[in-house]
Amino acid sequence: MSTIALPKVEPLDPIRPKRRGLSPWQVWGVALLAPYILVFAVFVVYPVAYGFWLARDPQSYVRLFDDPVFAGAVVNTLVFLIIGINVKMLVALFLSGFFVNTRPWIKWLSILFILPWAVPSIPTILSVRFMLNPEWGLVNQVIFRLTAADGPNWLNDRWLALTMAILVHVWKSLPFWTMILIAGRLTIPPELYEAASVDGASKWQKFRFVTWPSLATLYLTSTILSMIWTLGDFNSVYLLTGGGPADLTHVLATLGIRYLRLDQVDLAMATIVVAMPFVLPLMYFMMKRLSK
Amino acid sequence: MSSVSFHHVEKSFGATKVIHGISFDIADGEFMVLVGPSGCGKSTLLRMLAGLEDITSGTIAIDGRVVNDVDSKDRDIAMVFQSYALYPHMSVRENMGFRLRLRRADRREIDTRVARAAQILKLEPYLDRFPRELSGGQRQRVAMGRAIVRDPKVFLFDEPLSNLDAKLRVQMRSEIKALHQRLKTTTVYVTHDQIEAMTMADRIVVMHDGRVEQIGRPLDLYDRPNNLFVAQFIGSPAMNVVSGTVRRHNGSAWLEADGVRWPMGEVPGAEGQPVVFGVRPEHLDLARTDGDHVAGDVIVVEPTGAETELLVQVGASQVTLVTSGRPRVRPGERIALAVEPGMGHVFDRESGQRLVD
Ligand SMILES: Nc1ncnc2c1ncn2[C@@H]1O[C@H](COP(=O)(O)OP(=O)(O)O)[C@@H](O)[C@H]1O
Numbered sequence: 220m221s222t223i224a225l226p227k228v229e230p231l232d233p234i235r236p237k238r239r240g241l242s243p244w245q246v247w248g249v250a251l252l253a254p255y256i257l258v259f260a261v262f263v264v265y266p267v268a269y270g271f272w273l274a275r276d277p278q279s280y281v282r283l284f285d286d287p288v289f290a291g292a293v294v295n296t297l298v299f300l301i302i303g304i305n306v307k308m309l310v311a312l313f314l315s316g317f318f319v320n321t322r323p324w325i326k327w328l329s330i331l332f333i334l335p336w337a338v339p340s341i342p343t344i345l346s347v348r349f350m351l352n353p354e355w356g357l358v359n360q361v362i363f364r365l366t367a368a369d370g371p372n373w374l375n376d377r378w379l380a381l382t383m384a385i386l387v388h389v390w391k392s393l394p395f396w397t398m399i400l401i402a403g404r405l406t407i408p409p410e411l412y413e414a415a416s417v418d419g420a421s422k423w424q425k426f427r428f429v430t431w432p433s434l435a436t437l438y439l440t441s442t443i444l445s446m447i448w449t450l451g452d453f454n455s456v457y458l459l460t461g462g463g464p465a466d467l468t469h470v471l472a473t474l475g476i477r478y479l480r481l482d483q484v485d486l487a488m489a490t491i492v493v494a495m496p497f498v499l500p501l502m503y504f505m506m507k508r509l510s511k
Numbered sequence: 512m513s514s515v516s517f518h519h520v521e522k523s524f525g526a527t528k529v530i531h532g533i534s535f536d537i538a539d540g541e542f543m544v545l546v547g548p549s550g551c552g553k554s555t556l557l558r559m560l561a562g563l564e565d566i567t568s569g570t571i572a573i574d575g576r577v578v579n580d581v582d583s584k585d586r587d588i589a590m591v592f593q594s595y596a597l598y599p600h601m602s603v604r605e606n607m608g609f610r611l612r613l614r615r616a617d618r619r620e621i622d623t624r625v626a627r628a629a630q631i632l633k634l635e636p637y638l639d640r641f642p643r644e645l646s647g648g649q650r651q652r653v654a655m656g657r658a659i660v661r662d663p664k665v666f667l668f669d670e671p672l673s674n675l676d677a678k679l680r681v682q683m684r685s686e687i688k689a690l691h692q693r694l695k696t697t698t699v700y701v702t703h704d705q706i707e708a709m710t711m712a713d714r715i716v717v718m719h720d721g722r723v724e725q726i727g728r729p730l731d732l733y734d735r736p737n738n739l740f741v742a743q744f745i746g747s748p749a750m751n752v753v754s755g756t757v758r759r760h761n762g763s764a765w766l767e768a769d770g771v772r773w774p775m776g777e778v779p780g781a782e783g784q785p786v787v788f789g790v791r792p793e794h795l796d797l798a799r800t801d802g803d804h805v806a807g808d809v810i811v812v813e814p815t816g817a818e819t820e821l822l823v824q825v826g827a828s829q830v831t832l833v834t835s836g837r838p839r840v841r842p843g844e845r846i847a848l849a850v851e852p853g854m855g856h857v858f859d860r861e862s863g864q865r866l867v868d
């Protein structure tokens with residue numbers, strides 16, 4: 220038998236001596252943070268501050284609130300956020316359950332499905348716009364072939380056009396959120412479903428008691444994040460309807476652009492400032508969730 | 512409580528067949544252990560019984576009723592998973608009562624049954640905790656509690672102890688055994704650990720590559736393994752095997768292997784037959800009297816206190832010997848080995864099957 224000699228271990232100082240100046244660790248920390256802080260200051264703090272400065276005149280807000288287009292845009296934005304996003308997330312939740320199945324053909328389908336997200340917005344949304352053209356658009360031509368009746372004038376009615384814009388938005392960003400929720404579902408151990416089967420759970424009960432409790436946090440976070448992003452999404456509306464007909468389908472994001480084009484920079488900035496009450500509570504929720 | 516029977520059960524995943532026609536019956540109240548090396552198909556067989564895998568062909572019956580097309584939830588079974596599969600967002604109490612809740616059982620009945628199971632498994636202090644707040648052993652107990660809360664027809668266990676440390680494993684082994692003696696529910700228990708199988712089972716099914724090698728009571732498998740696979744799988748340290756040829760002369764028989772002459776005693780096998788001779792380490796001993804011995808060189812000496820294990824080079828083979836006490840031998844020393852009469856096993860070299868007398 221031989222004994223193993225244990226290496227002598229110096230006991231750690233229970234109380235660290237106080238040092239003056241920065242430890243090497245802290246110096247490195249500052250050095251590594253500095254470029255980030257610089258970039259943040261130049262590209263985030265400065266433009267935001269400048270924006271607020273441009274929108275500093277209270278008269279801008281009076282004019283903004285007096286503009287009937289503004290009230291319509293607020294309503295549209297709320298419809299977009301509350302109905303559009305929730306419908307989208309519900310569909311994404313459903314589809315993620317469908318795609319997470321491991322059957323091979325579903326993998327191929329999912330590649331097809333991710334395409335709208337992967338292709339650039341401008342050509343695709345414009346092509347949707349062409350498809351919806353009441354005279355020569357593909358959609359109405361098909362409707363005419365099948366029913367011999369004229370299809371609706373898709374983009375010429377406020378609610379129809381807004382619905383189309385929401386659908387374009389859903390079509391475009393659904394794949395992304397579906398993928399996020401698929402990733403969330405993949406973290407649920409399959410034995411939980413097996414245990415639930417043995418325990419006698421139906422499909423719905425498995426969703427209710429296994430899937431949803433594990434996915435709820437991710438789902439709510441995604442919904443809020445999607446709302447924040449959607450507030451800044453002007454493609455879906457701008458490229459499809461251009462805010463028309465008669466400026467009836469503007470959302471806050473496109474309204475800002477409209478004022479810019481009318482050379483009313485202060486109103487454009489005021490619009491963005493007005494969007495803050497929408498964003499800040501959402502941001503607050505996000506921060507709380509992420510810091511949990 | 513119920514009987515279970517497998518009848519010509521086969522299973523393929525795509526083109527790969529992993530279960531090749533298995534038939535056996537489990538009696539009402541029996542504790543049956545499926546044992547075999549990893550990948551031999553134990554879990555697949557158990558999962559087919561649980562209704563978690565389709566049965567490719569053949570039938571599985573519970574209580575005489577074929578369940579091939581019966582949903583898992585209608586088979587009235589309870590299963591303990593290797594990972595425990597506790598619902599992470601439910602407390603221990605909710606985990607245990609989940610099945611009853613799905614069955615819309617009366618609230619008070621759920622409480623009584625959960626309380627009773629918690630008492631049996633000493634889980635009362637933890638009922639309001641969540642799985643993540645429990646130790647491995649406690650989670651294991653909750654998984655069992657979930658199973659016993661509702662008297663199922665059959666308990667299924669899939670390697671329930673393999674995530675526990677060695678000491679806890681031994682303790683839970685006896686707890687599960689005690690639980691079975693108390694509840695007498697028919698149990699199918701899957702493990703790759705032959706010690707678990709030996710200590711817990713009423714009967715053992717030894718599986719290998721999707722086939723049954725032997726079914727029997729633990730000591731029967733130990734004393735009379737049907738083939739080389741079972742002989743070497745059951746028992747620890749494993750049975751020594753030496754390949755050679757049977758020689759018979761003047762009423763005595765021995766095995767000739769690489770110039771070494773192993774006395775075999777009264778065993779089957781014809782003169783000149785190529786065989787594998789097997790002898791368990793505890794049936795080899797240091798020769799204490801004159802007689803028919805085998806000479807060997809000690810390689811390793813491992814005292815465990817009550818016993819000593821020796822690794823000995825005999826001819827071209829290395830054999831293990833377990834002897835009681837603490838013999839004074841050193842590595843490198845030449846010793847004489849005695850085979851306990853009547854304790855040798857002889858297998859056909861080609862088929863690996865036990866030669867019957
Ligand atoms: N879902 C599956 N798809 C394909 N092959 C599988 C699947 N499940 C198990 N197998 C294969 O079946 C064989 C038996 O597996 P399993 O029953 O898990 O073995 P054990 O539980 O005895 O370790 C293994 O070769 C394994 O790779």
Ligand SMILES: [Mg+2]
Nearest residue numbers: 553554555670
């Ligand atoms: Mg297994």
